[in-house]
Amino acid sequence: MRLLVDAGNSRLKWRVEQVGQVIEEGVGVLDSSDPLQGMSAPVGAVSRVSISTVASEDKRQALLGHLKSRFNAPVTFYWAEARRQGLVNAYNDFSRMGADRWHAMYGAWQLSRCGFVVVDAGSAVTVDYVDPSGRHLGGFILPGLHMMLRSLKTDAARIRFDPAQVLDTRPGASTGECVNHGLAWLFGAMVRQIDSDAKACGLKDVLVTGGDAERLIGLGLAGVHHPSLVLDGLGAIDAEDHGA
């Protein structure tokens, strides 16, 4: 069995697989005593652990320590690459790209050959464009929904509100409405921009992942939800590197 891990800035997603079949999966918190919360697969049955992470070096080391003490199996971190199987990174310095972005793009590359957009609505929102030949055209990094709400709460003295996941984009008539409608309005505008870029670049598919994926689809993003695109891409790369 192999254990795949996507350790983001907010949450850690994990999946145990045997010959391509998902045995179990879950979500944990990276800097908790049990980041693989809920995992019941026998420890001895895990033959390797493969990880995609964008967490800090301290958190990465702590995760590595946890995995080494729990499993008697090799642990490999996978990072962004210049190219793989026809997918070509736009970054000059590919090592600076978040591993999650590369793995999500590679997951998408397994599914779509007609040009695609990957939207990962996690702690930060990332948008990446890939043309039908596999050339990454570049992307965008924006603060995520939760991050924006937190910055309004902590960096402005008189903005007090309860966050609400509304889809309402009408002008607000209270602080709460102005903030909550404001975020829906901003993300609605982003969704239209993605749609217009995709049309202009001739990209047919939009694949959406991350904790706020459904919210973006609710705001009109015409994409297909792939909840574990990062793990899918990581799994494909891990299989290739193990000759599977």
Ligand SMILES: Nc1ncnc2c1ncn2[C@@H]1O[C@H](COP(=O)(O)OP(=O)(O)O)[C@@H](O)[C@H]1O
């Ligand atoms: N149960 C949850 N716990 C934390 N965040 C959640 C939850 N459900 C939805 N979210 C949203 O998902 C975002 C995090 O998405 P995720 O893909 O897990 O991020 P990351 O990959 O950065 O760890 C948060 O910013 C939040 O808005």
Ligand SMILES: CC(C)(COP(=O)(O)O)[C@@H](O)C(=O)NCCC(=O)O
């Ligand atoms: C942009 C990100 C913070 C997104 O990670 P997330 O918020 O989903 O945990 C991550 O991909 C990252 O740290 N990237 C490094 C910078 C770059 O991709 O250029």
Ligand SMILES: [K+]
């Ligand atoms: K992510």
